[in-house]
Amino acid sequence: MEVRDATDGDVEEIRAVARASLDASYADALGEDAVEGMLGEWYDPDRLADRLAADGVFYVVAAVEGAVVGFAEVELDEPNESAAEIQWLHVRPDNRGEGVGEALLERAEERALERGANRVEGVVLAANDEGNAFYHAHGYERVGTHTVDVGGESFDEHTYGKRRSAEGPVDFLEEHDLDGETVYVALDERERGSEAPFYVAYTDDARENKYGYYCSNCGSFDIVMNAMERMECGDCENSRKPSRWDAAYL
Incomplete structure (x- = not known):
């Protein structure tokens, strides 16, 4: 098995793997x-070509005898690329259990670390028992659960996280001094932003007293949220970004 960076020539095989994997894992x-909606939106040939060329995104593929049997799609948070999100990790059903997923995950983590990321997150529907067990088995902690809408129906989705450096695992809490007060930013509790993620902030390291949110785009704690739960930074243009499962994508 060869694990390598994806190229433009892999687009059709990536689409084929995605279809087989989505059918096996999510159709029920x-x-x-x-x-079909996800395939049309997320694996449109033009979108894939654009993503392959994007600076903040990378794909790794696993090939057996020259044929692509799995891939991982990873997006780095801007602007400092300190976090990487595995948006999809797909393996052909016939090749599951052969170490393909593990090889892809290992390579994706290595590439993310090379780009400067010190934490990696993956998301998987709660109903996908195999996907949840996969992250558990490879050292990821479940750091959140939220509800997503797909085609007008609601589903629970789990977020898994692993924080690390070249020396090994790193704690998820990051201390910040705010006017003489220590505030703890939880790097495993985030909301997607239009420019960069927002992270939940606490006044204690036990995460019992919530302070608010931290904008990783500009370093501000001046975050406002209205009654519709729209989040916006008061010091820059960063705002809450819709979920990748938003019905508008389907």
Whole structure:
């Protein structure tokens, strides 16, 4: 098995792997219409070509005898690329259990570390028992659960996280001095932003007293949220970004 960076020539094989994997993992939970919607939106050939060329995104593929049997799609948070999110990790059903997923995850983590990321996150639907067990088995902590809408239906999705450096694992809490007060930013509790993520902040390291949110785009704690839960930084243009599962994507 060869694990390498993806190229433009891998687009059609990536699409084929995604279709087979989504059918096997999600058709029962989401329905065939939702799976078709995801394929059309997330694996459109033009979108894949744009993503392969994007600075903040990388794909790694696993090939057996020259044929792509799995891939991982990873997006780095801007602007400092300190976090990487595994948005998808797909393996052909016939090749599961052969170490393909583990090899892809290891290479994705290595590439993220090379780019400066010190934490990696992965998301998987709660109904996907195999996907949840995969992250558990490879040292990831479940750091959050939220509800996502797919095709008008609601599903629980788990977020898994691993924080590390070249020397090994690193704690998820980051201390900040705010006017003489120590505030703890939880790097495993984040909301996607239009420019960069927002992270939950606490006044104690036991995470019992929530302070608010931290904008990683400009370093501000001046975050406002309205009644509709729209989040916006008071010091820059960063605002809450819709979920990747938003019905508008389907």
